[in-house]
Amino acid sequence: MNIWLVTTGSSDVQLTNNEDWNDWYRTIKKSIQRLPFKPTRATDDENEPYRLPARVLGIAYDRLAEAIQPNLTFPLLDGFTQELKKQAVEITQIIVLMSDQADVFPESERDTNRSPYWQDTCLLYPILERYFCEHFPEALLTPLLLKPDSVDRGLDNWDAVLGLVQREIRSLNIEPETVYVSHQAGTPAISSAVQFASLAKFGDRVKFLVSSEYREDRTHTIASSKYLGAIRLQEAKALLDRYDYAGVKVLIGGALDTQTQVFLDAGIQWNLADFQSFRDLLLNSNFIKAEDFKWWSFGYESAYLAVIRHRQGSIVDALFHSFRSVEGLICIWAETTYKDYIVYDKKGSPQVTERIKDILPEYWERIEEKQKKWLTEQREKNQQSIDKGQEGLPLSTGLFSQSLYMLFETVRPESKKNKYIKTVLYSAKDERNQQFHRLLGLQEENLFQAWKATNVEEWNAVLLGCLNFIAQVDSTSNFESIKSTSFMAKVHQELKDTIASL
Numbered sequence: 212m213n214i215w216l217v218t219t220g221s222s223d224v225q226l227t228n229n230e231d232w233n234d235w236y237r238t239i240k241k242s243i244q245r246l247p248f249k250p251t252r253a254t255d256d257e258n259e260p261y262r263l264p265a266r267v268l269g270i271a272y273d274r275l276a277e278a279i280q281p282n283l284t285f286p287l288l289d290g291f292t293q294e295l296k297k298q299a300v301e302i303t304q305i306i307v308l309m310s311d312q313a314d315v316f317p318e319s320e321r322d323t324n325r326s327p328y329w330q331d332t333c334l335l336y337p338i339l340e341r342y343f344c345e346h347f348p349e350a351l352l353t354p355l356l357l358k359p360d361s362v363d364r365g366l367d368n369w370d371a372v373l374g375l376v377q378r379e380i381r382s383l384n385i386e387p388e389t390v391y392v393s394h395q396a397g398t399p400a401i402s403s404a405v406q407f408a409s410l411a412k413f414g415d416r417v418k419f420l421v422s423s424e425y426r427e428d429r430t431h432t433i434a435s436s437k438y439l440g441a442i443r444l445q446e447a448k449a450l451l452d453r454y455d456y457a458g459v460k461v462l463i464g465g466a467l468d469t470q471t472q473v474f475l476d477a478g479i480q481w482n483l484a485d486f487q488s489f490r491d492l493l494l495n496s497n498f499i500k501a502e503d504f505k506w507w508s509f510g511y512e513s514a515y516l517a518v519i520r521h522r523q524g525s526i527v528d529a530l531f532h533s534f535r536s537v538e539g540l541i542c543i544w545a546e547t548t549y550k551d552y553i554v555y556d557k558k559g560s561p562q563v564t565e566r567i568k569d570i571l572p573e574y575w576e577r578i579e580e581k582q583k584k585w586l587t588e589q590r591e592k593n594q595q596s597i598d599k600g601q602e603g604l605p606l607s608t609g610l611f612s613q614s615l616y617m618l619f620e621t622v623r624p625e626s627k628k629n630k631y632i633k634t635v636l637y638s639a640k641d642e643r644n645q646q647f648h649r650l651l652g653l654q655e656e657n658l659f660q661a662w663k664a665t666n667v668e669e670w671n672a673v674l675l676g677c678l679n680f681i682a683q684v685d686s687t688s689n690f691e692s693i694k695s696t697s698f699m700a701k702v703h704q705e706l707k708d709t710i711a712s713l
Contacts, residue, residue: 214387215295215305215350215420216380217288218405219332219339220396224268225260226250226282235271235279242270246324260284264324269334276337285342290422290430291393292346298432300391304351305343306383308376308405309333310397315362327365332397355379357401369400376404380412387413391432393420410439440466444713451706454519456482463710470496471709474702481699484532486512493698504698506547507682510540511690514674515697521667526653530661533670537635537677538611541619544681545610548622554605562607563614574621581617582608619681631676634663 229250236248250261263271272279295302309332316328336354343352357366357375364371390413394405409417419438422430443462450458456478464472473496480488486509493499513536520528542561546553552567568575579586586606593603608614616636619626626632664670675693694700 212303212385212387213300213389213391214385215291215302215347215391216308216393216405216409217291217305217339218308218394218397218401219265219310219335220398221262221265221268221330221332223285223287223332223396224265224335224338225262225284225286226268226279227260227284228282229261231278231282235275238274239267239271242274243267243329244322246322246329248324248329260286264329265332266329266334269332269336269338272338273334280341283338287393287395287422288342291391291420294420294422294430294432295391296346300389302347302350302391304353304385304387305347306353306355307336307339307343308355308357308379308397308401309336310357310366310401312359312365315359315365327367353383366398367400369403372398372400373404373407376401377408377411380405380408383412387416390417391420392417393422395421406438407442410442415439444710448710451703451710453523454478454482454703456706459706459710463713466713467709470498471706473498474706474709477702478699478706481512481516481702484513484516484535489699493702498702499698505682506543507540507678508696508698509543510536510678510681511693511696512536512699513539514678514693515699517674518671518693521655521658521670526655526658530653530658533658533662533674534635536674537632537681538615540678540681541615542610545615545618549618553610554607556609561610562605563610563618565606571618571621574618577617577621578608578614581613626680629676629680631673632680634673635677 232250248263248267250263252259252261268279311331311333312328313331316326320326321328333356340352343350357372357379359365359368359371359375366372390409392405392409394402394409396402397405406419417438419433420430421433447459447462450462456475460472460475460479464475467475473492477489477492480486480492489512490499490504490508494501494504513532517529517532517536520526520532545563546561549563549567552564552570553561554564556562563578565575585608589604589606593606596603610618620636626636659665659667659670662670662673664673671693675690678693678696679690690696
């Protein structure tokens with residue numbers, strides 16, 4: 212089943228001459244409000260046919276069909292028809308898309324020949340029906356009318372027209388093998404909408420018929436893949452601007468080189484906050500070296516993710532990832548610095564063991580004081596295991612929240628005076644917990660308040676200051692912004708440059 216979807220405009224049906232126009236005009240002048248319409252040529256070429264506004268020609272044809280019929284010419288349609296017959300295409304249905312703005316242009320707004328009302332093609336249907344029945348007698352002819360509901364949303368309004376065209380095309384209950392689309396006639400908005408709507412419904416089954424009304428021999432078909440590729444590329448650029456790497460991969464991943472596909476995969480993992488997989492992808496592709504990605508790089512990546520989430524308007528995610536960047540980095544610092552004193556539970560969570568009192572007795576004393584009940588329960592369970600002849604587990608506590616902060620304070624006492632990190636250690640964590648346990652919504656000011664900031668610049672400064680302090684990075688180094696520390700920022704720029712060059 213092959214379908215031909217045809218848009219229509221004044222250029223589709225023209226007159227070979229204007230010799231009888233005065234006689235025709237006298238017959239129809241009352242129906243066209245005595246407006247001074249007359250056939251005109253688009254150029255000064257003596258072989259150029261004559262054009263009339265589509266509704267005017269339709270009104271004349273309704274009154275004088277037999278007189279007008281011999282004088283009709285179809286420059287674009289003839290080219291399309293010849294091309295389809297040359298390709299031996301059996302057209303089973305022809306869908307004619309026409310316009311009718313009678314509802315939005317009342318009588319009072321039709322008193323000028325410039326009114327869009329006179330450009331409507333709906334009254335050309337008898338002419339088109341006769342043409343298609345002559346050339347494709349076996350094809351089913353289906354008219355589709357575009358009828359806007361207001362002047363503001365007329366046929367020159369791109370958004371409104373797209374909605375009208377999509378509604379009409381979606382209503383077609385057909386599953387053709389190929390859909391031939393000729394979209395050159397009509398307004399630019401209609402032409403564009405037909406391209407998008409037909410591709411959206413029929414995808415790669417679409418073939419576009421393109422021609423020149425002056426050169427029928429230049430008619431040819433264009434595979435939808437070229438149109439789809441261009442559309443998908445623009446969509447991919449928009450998705451990339453929103454950091455939607457998974458969406459970009461779905462749209463154009465197959466057209467990208469191996470390295471660029473790796474960058475997309477890395478971006479996907481980064482969006483999931485799986486910075487380990489993100490790092491491994493970049494290492495395996497030789498984009499970075501192992502020594503480039505320091506132990507503290509994970510924290511900066513999480514912070515940059517928070518910045519991006521804020522830019523996207525996802526305040527909850529921004530709050531979560533910003534705190535995670537600092538707390539997570541403190542945890543990595545502890546695991547890196549005191550790995551001999553840390554074990555992992557069944558879930559893989561780090562636990563600091565009692566043996567750390569050998570090197571940090573004051574820290575373990577604080578743990579004993581703050582978590583006395585928990586440690587007592589552990590000792591009792593261990594004793595029960597020993598009584599049964601089983602080996603007891605090392606006495607430990609989870610390396611998060613209070614126990615993590617106390618370890619950092621003990622080893623880095625200057626943190627109590629650092630204007631950035633003390634925000635996290637002494638106040639921000641409580642604000643974070645309060646916000647995460649409420650279902651009242653989270654606004655931008657709540658994010659800033661949690662970090663003792665008043666705007667996005669201050670929030671970035673506090674976040675960066677915390678990370679630099681934990682990593683012991685000199686503020687005069689390259690880490691003057693969160694973005695400058697992120698490998699994802701570099702990957703994103705690589706993606707933008709590559710996709711922009713396609």
